[in-house]
Amino acid sequence: MNKLGSEVSPYLLQHKNNPVHWEPWGPEALERAKKEDKPILVSIGYAACHWCHVMEHESFENEEVASIMNAYFVNIKVDREERPDVDMVYMEALHQMGLNGGWPLNVFLMPDQKPFYGGTYFKRANWIQLLHSIHNAFKNNREELTKSAEGFAVSLSENASFFAHTDLNEISLVIPAAVNKIKTALDPIFGGINKAPKFPLPSLIQFLYTLPASLSVELGVPVLAQTWLEKMAQGGIYDAVGGGFSRYSVDSEWFCPHFEKMLYDNAQLLSAYTKAYKRERNPLYQEVVFDTIEFLKRELLSPKGLYYSSLDADSEGVEGLFYTWTYEELAALNNEEFLKTYAISKHGNWEEGRNILFKSSPVLNAYFKKEMAQLMDWRKLRVRPGTDTKEILVWNAQLVSAFLEAYQVFGRPEDLSSAIELLNAIEVEFKSGSIWLHQASYAKEPIYAFLDDLSALSLAYIQTYLQLKASAYLAKAEAILVQIQQNFSHKELALYAYRSKKADFLIAEKVEVMDSVMPSSNSMLCESFLWMGILSNKAEFTVEGREMLSQILDRAIAHPAYFANWLRVYSDWVEYPKALLKYGGAVEGLVEFDWCIDKDQLVFIPYEGMEGYLLCIGDYCFSPVKSLDEVDKQLATLI
Structure with a gap:
């Protein structure tokens, strides 16, 4: 019997x-596997995943396939965004098997949760063959599979043997x-990493844009960084019509996205x-x-004041249908310049005669304000892609920080209001007593916040404190860091485990360190510790942050593109x-205070309990x- 009907995850409910x-x-499914002595199939995906939908339609909706799966396996569906810890363990297992990762992630486990084989998307015939092969191997070669x-x-x-120690001094x-080293991997024509598919990698962009301006010019970064952001835009x-970015481009030119947002x-x-913008205007x-920002508020803002997780790539069963256009539709705008600017073809510049809006030059979309408004009106008549209505703590906390940063640079009061309103909603919806939760709604048992949830939230509180100068926010950030020290510490490492010690059993506890499409939980935590050391004047936090850096810097030097947030923190603080x-x-006089070091290298911090000024560089x-x-005389000694 299918038991997903009482879940809250839109991905699980799709199945x-x-x-x-x-x-x-x-525990119910895991115990049943032991009791019935059956292998477990763990199938992991997320609501906006195109190939997850394809495999569902081809295989999981098929009676023949289902009968084989039901007879031979305990079948468990996992939303990777709801249980990123489970996904992390079994994605790493797939890599250990020498296989490429991706979603849907399908991993076969022994009844004790230990993995022995896996893969991603399989066509129906191949999937049926694999199911039989796994069943036969479990039945006839049990000892070999167990080993x-x-x-x-x-x-x-x-x-600890996986992590070298570097003396920062x-x-x-x-x-x-x-x-x-990063520059050798970048595409000088279209920006981003020089391969396809091509992901935005925001941590890497932010690292390049927070280098001291003089160093950036010396290393030839500005042209590469500008190319990257302009070509993506x-x-x-x-x-171009509704704002917001898709998850990645399937090609190297940012032309055709996988349309999920x-x-x-x-x-x-x-x-x-x-x-x-702060640097280049x-x-x-x-x-x-x-x-x-307008897209996020229009499409993802929930009635609770939180923001939903994503929009699907598909609508009406077709990928990108909501976002693409026929030539006839676009020709009805009666603007030849628009058609040329956005590379529109009579036969379609994409699949099935449809067109993706793609600019060959960095013209503003606002130049075609009338046409964009018309396209938006037409789009409102279409069937919208599905919305993943999960509300996840880490992503909402990151948005708080983004709103604050936008306010600091553009000065729009509504962005500050958005940050404070979202932070207030986070405090209401993600907290159960003194316990922070990973998501605001859950089916049976609450899911404790993971390290990335708490690390991003501590940074959001710190940034709010720096903006509003209200000490209550700093106290909240410190309380979170203390919770992390108590519940996430690793017995051998200065780094922290991804899951709380109170979480349920998994076969391995992972330490997340790589910055990929998201900054790693440990790199965000490291930055929080370094900020807290300065802001609270407590050296133990600074020591903690530096110890984390010392344990990761060797890896970051070897693979800088995938440790970009670590390198940004190291650059900013060391x-x-x-x-x-x-x-x-x-x-x-603070606002007018100026000196000859890069302006964005000076940060003003309120400090209670003293009259005057205290200048700190790093720690x-x-x-x-x-x-x-x-103060000016002290700064002069640095030049």
Whole structure:
């Protein structure tokens, strides 16, 4: 019997009518596998996943396939966004098997949850063949499968031998070499990593845009970074009509997206384009920021004041149908310049005679304001893609920080209001007593917040404190960091486990360190510790952050593109640290205070309990002084 009908995950509910006897991840299904001595099939995906839908239609809705699965396996469906910890373990298992990852992720486990084989999308015939092969192997070669599963389970465990230690006090400059290494992987024509499919990688963009301006110019970064952001904004990956970015482009030119839109991409890209605008004052970046914020509020804002997870790629069973256009539709706008600007073809520039809006030059979409308004009106008559209505803590917390950053740069009061309203909603919806939750709604048992949830939230509180100067936000950030120290510490590492010690059993506890489409939970936490050390004047937090950096820097140097958030934190706090000016009492003259180091390298911080100013560079502080003239003299010693 299919047991997904009482779930809250839209992805799981998509499968509630499959003839497969799906069960949610939990003790009931896991115990049944042991009791009946059956292998487990764990099938992992997410609501906006195109190939997940394809495999569902081809295989999981098919009676013949379902009968085989039901007879031979305990079948468990997992929403990777609801249980990222489960996904993390079994995606790593797939990599250990020498296979490429992706979704849907289908992994076969022994009854004790240990994996022995897996893959991603399978065509129906291949899937049926595989199911029979797995059944026969489990029946006739049990000992061999058990041995293989034991080996994979051992390889999934983290230990100190995987992480080298680097003495931060003895290492020479690493950022210039890391940037030069990253540059060799970048596409000089269209920007981004030089391969397809092509993902935006916001952490890498933000790292490049937070380098000191003089160093950035010296290393030749500005042209590469500008190309990257302009080409994405011109490409089909950006929704010229409605705002917001799709998850990735299937080609190397940002032309054809996989049309799903994710909250986590758009929250981070808001920050990336805001940082870029602050440095370049490119009006195209401002348009992207403003239109993406409008998209998020129009399409993903929930009645609770939180933001939903994503929009599907498909509508009416067709990928991209909502976002693409026939020539006849676009010709009805009666504007030849529009057709040329957006590379419109009479026969379609994409599949089935349809057109993706794709600009060959960085013209503003606002130049065609009338046409865009007409297309938006026509789009309202279409069937909308499905919305994944899960509300996830980490992505909402990241959006708080993005709203705050937009307010700091553009000065729009509504962006500050959006940040505070969202933070207030987070406090209401994601907290149960003193316990933070991963998602606002759940089916049976609450899911405790993961490390990325709490790390992103602590940063959101810190940024809110820096903006509003209200000490209550700093106290909340510190309370979260203390919870993390108590519940997520690793017995061997300065890094932290992804899951709380209170979480349910998994065969391995992972330590997330790579910055990919999202900054890693540990890199966000490291930044929180370093901020808290300065803001609370508690050296133990600073020591904690530096220890984390020392344990990861060796990997970051070797693979800089995939440790970009770590490198940004290291650059900001160790190699090219910002000047943090703590002030108490009179604040006259702060806004006008200027000096010859890059302006965005100076951060003003309220400091209760003192009169005057305290200048800190990284984790070193000068002696307190009473006037800005004396601060100016201290700054002069740095030049």
